[in-house]
Amino acid sequence: xKDKDFNDQGFEKILREKMNELSDSVDCFDKISxxxxxxxxxxxxxxxxxxxxxxxxxxxxxxxxxLKWAAIGAAAAVCIAFVPKTGLADRxxxxxxxxxxxxxxxxxCTEITELNxxxxxxxxxxxxxxxxxxxxxxxxxxxxxxxxxxEEGTMVRVFVRTVEGVPTNQYYAVEYEGTxxxxxxIAAAASEVTISKEEAARIEEAEPVFTxxxxxxxxxxxxxxxxSGSGSLLDAEGKDTAxxxxxxxxxxxxxxxxRPVTMTVLYGHRNIPADESYFYDICASSGSGNSFVxxxxxxxxxxxxNGRSAKPEKSASLFTYTSLFGSDIxxxxxxxxxxxxxxxxxxxxxxxxxxxxxxxDLVSAAKGNYGFIVPAPYGDQDGLSMRLFFDPALLxxxxxxxxxxxxxxxxxxxxxxxxxxxDDITMAKWEEEAAQAEFDEExxxxxxxxxxxxxxxxxxxAADQHLQEKRANEALIAQVLSAKEEELxxxxxxxxx
Amino acid sequence: xxxxxxxFAGGEGAIMRTINNDEQTAETVGTVNRxxxxxxxxxxxxxxxxxxxxxxxxxxxxxxxxxxxxxxxxVTETFVRxxxxxxxxxxRGDGKxxxxxxxxxxxxxxxxxxxxxxTDFFIQSYGEADKTVEDSIFINxxxxxxxxxxRQVVVMKCCSDLTFREIAKIMKCPESTVKSRYKKAIAILxxxxxxxxxx
Numbered sequence: 001x002k003d004k005d006f007n008d009q010g011f012e013k014i015l016r017e018k019m020n021e022l023s024d025s026v027d028c029f030d031k032i033s034x035x036x037x038x039x040x041x042x043x044x045x046x047x048x049x050x051x052x053x054x055x056x057x058x059x060x061x062x063x064x065x066x067l068k069w070a071a072i073g074a075a076a077a078v079c080i081a082f083v084p085k086t087g088l089a090d091r092x093x094x095x096x097x098x099x100x101x102x103x104x105x106x107x108x109c110t111e112i113t114e115l116n117x118x119x120x121x122x123x124x125x126x127x128x129x130x131x132x133x134x135x136x137x138x139x140x141x142x143x144x145x146x147x148x149x150x151e152e153g154t155m156v157r158v159f160v161r162t163v164e165g166v167p168t169n170q171y172y173a174v175e176y177e178g179t180x181x182x183x184x185x186i187a188a189a190a191s192e193v194t195i196s197k198e199e200a201a202r203i204e205e206a207e208p209v210f211t212x213x214x215x216x217x218x219x220x221x222x223x224x225x226x227x228s229g230s231g232s233l234l235d236a237e238g239k240d241t242a243x244x245x246x247x248x249x250x251x252x253x254x255x256x257x258x259r260p261v262t263m264t265v266l267y268g269h270r271n272i273p274a275d276e277s278y279f280y281d282i283c284a285s286s287g288s289g290n291s292f293v294x295x296x297x298x299x300x301x302x303x304x305x306n307g308r309s310a311k312p313e314k315s316a317s318l319f320t321y322t323s324l325f326g327s328d329i330x331x332x333x334x335x336x337x338x339x340x341x342x343x344x345x346x347x348x349x350x351x352x353x354x355x356x357x358x359x360x361d362l363v364s365a366a367k368g369n370y371g372f373i374v375p376a377p378y379g380d381q382d383g384l385s386m387r388l389f390f391d392p393a394l395l396x397x398x399x400x401x402x403x404x405x406x407x408x409x410x411x412x413x414x415x416x417x418x419x420x421x422x423d424d425i426t427m428a429k430w431e432e433e434a435a436q437a438e439f440d441e442e443x444x445x446x447x448x449x450x451x452x453x454x455x456x457x458x459x460x461x462a463a464d465q466h467l468q469e470k471r472a473n474e475a476l477i478a479q480v481l482s483a484k485e486e487e488l489x490x491x492x493x494x495x496x497x
Numbered sequence: 498x499x500x501x502x503x504x505f506a507g508g509e510g511a512i513m514r515t516i517n518n519d520e521q522t523a524e525t526v527g528t529v530n531r532x533x534x535x536x537x538x539x540x541x542x543x544x545x546x547x548x549x550x551x552x553x554x555x556x557x558x559x560x561x562x563x564x565x566x567x568x569x570x571x572v573t574e575t576f577v578r579x580x581x582x583x584x585x586x587x588x589r590g591d592g593k594x595x596x597x598x599x600x601x602x603x604x605x606x607x608x609x610x611x612x613x614x615x616t617d618f619f620i621q622s623y624g625e626a627d628k629t630v631e632d633s634i635f636i637n638x639x640x641x642x643x644x645x646x647x648r649q650v651v652v653m654k655c656c657s658d659l660t661f662r663e664i665a666k667i668m669k670c671p672e673s674t675v676k677s678r679y680k681k682a683i684a685i686l687x688x689x690x691x692x693x694x695x696x
Contacts (some may be wrong), residue, residue: 023555036580178669
């Protein structure tokens with residue numbers, strides 16, 4: 001680049017000139033026209049040397065076109081029937097035939113629009129990169145349907161079919177750039193599952209009940225994580241680990257029908273230099289018992305607007321599945337404690353009334369020099385069920401508290417043992433301490449009352465004494481005055497009477 | 498930037514004429530909107546739009562992809578998509594902004610796809626002709642010190658003669674952000690030019 005030109009003429013002018021020169025060499029209207037108006041380019045009837053014409057010249061009898069198309073159709077049917085239904089085949093079919101891909105994309109968009117009109121979907125927006133990395137916290141049990149963009153501002157609108165306000169496993173997702181508008185849509189996806197109106201009505205009539213295996217969660221934490229006694233939880237390898245959980249209720253449809261399921265997600269973060277990692281396990285509880293599931297590709301289609309597959313070849317999730325709920329490992333850990341960092345205050349989900357939770361959030365807890373950090377579930381409702389596990393030693397005495405922050409908080413919310421739950425021994429200890437503290441407080445109150453009475457009595461005594469002294473003084477003054485009057489009358493008899 | 502007499506859309510031929518801003522707003526917006534509404538059935542309308550906006554789209558695409566062939570593909574894809582629009586609502590805004598919004602989205606997607614397919618994004622292609630190669634390298638050198646968004650703002654401002662408000666609408670960000678990006682970009686370019694010439 002010539003800097004002299006740059007300085008003399010101004011880069012704007014140079015840029016415009018060079019860009020115009022460059023774009024002048026672009027000539028692609030024929031290509032555009034061929035794609036925009038394909039019918040104009042498919043008609044070879046005016047040409048002299050089409051294959052059909054040549055065949056006629058040779059005198060060969062032309063086959064019926066219908067026969068030719070029937071043969072092509074039969075061949076295609078055979079291919080489709082015998083190609084194994086693998087992910088690779090799906091991708092190949094998604095990529096082949098861009099017009100059919102585009103049609104599938106359009107029909108996906110129409111399906112979403114129609115359902116959304118009927119208000120059977122609720123939706124939320126999430127940054128694509130956040131979704132790809134933290135899918136466990138955004139849609140538990142369901143992987144992100146789109147490959148990472150690496151672009152700032154690429155968003156995903158996740159639509160979830162609801163029945164009676166409860167989410168189901170019928171999902172849709174739309175990837176878009178900037179603000180959500182038709183012209184900004186990049187890709188769309190739909191899950192395999194679709195729930196008909198009749199099925200939805202049957203769910204409502206059945207009055208479903210969600211079951212939740214609370215003991216399994218705390219027992220799993222107890223078995224897999226040891227409280228170090230100095231504040232941290234250690235995993236089986238002795239690594240310092242931040243552990244959290246949340247639960248998510250949904251109607252789940254599979255080949256066995258539709259049932260209410262509570263997904264309990266136990267997850268965590270090992271924040272060790274050069275060995276940072278995330279792990280998770282999911283327990284799906286329903287009336288028929290528990291099953292342990294992983295993040296799964298449930299998407300029947302995920303397509304760019306041009307019909308290409310938008311599915312990631314490999315999950316970009318930071319979380320690695322680790323069998324916790326179903327594992328038989330038992331460690332010596334016997335203590336655990338947790339708090340619910342989020343609570344609802346006047347319809348707002350906050351950490352003890354501090355700043356409102358908005359989507360992606362990190363929760364950190366600290367006491368003294370010890371602290372840990374863990375990402376929170378994305379949804380507000382899921383956030384309310386979040387539990388933050390820690391070593392009960394952090395709340396060793398009734399006066400102890402841990403400082404909890406979310407991403408947007410500048411000052412901490414304090415959580416003490418009265419805000420926490422823990423194993424039986426710890427709870428008994430806390431209750432004893434609380435009772436002792438209550439007793440001490442009562443004692444102090446009584447002591448203070450006695451002291452106050454003593455002070456009042458002393459003050460009364462002092463006041464009485466003061467009164468007596470005052471009266472004695474007054475008597476003395478009267479006596480002196482009387483003596484003075486007598487002396488005065490002796491010195492001046494005329495003053496008498 | 499102080500605008501020179503405006504060449505409408507950086508176009509050419511009969512469209513390339515000097516007009517003032519008010520006339521442009523009233524006349525050209527209506528024309529472009531009508532052309533967009535008819536280009537799915539009329540090759541002539543599409544051709545006119547192509548003539549009017551080819552350079553703008555190419556420039557915007559080049560600022561995003563830094564690649565001649567990808568930018569050319571972006572021009573093609575943008576007009577193909579434009580030809581498939583069946584329901585364009587002129588009330589949604591001016592057609593020029595609409596077209597450049599499509600172009601930007603296409604360019605971002607092409608860049609993303611290209612990044613995935615190539616291991617080294619920095620090996621850009623510059624076309625075949627010597628002049629094309631020279632111009633491509635020149636522009637990339639000129640803009641190399643700017644970040645992605647600064648490049649887009651500068652190109653839209655300089656090569657497409659868009660106002661800050663129009664750029665803000667296309668980039669979906671506040672007008673003040675666009676202004677500050679442009680100001681920052683100018684400062685960087687001036688600083689780099691000064692350093693280079695002094696050195």
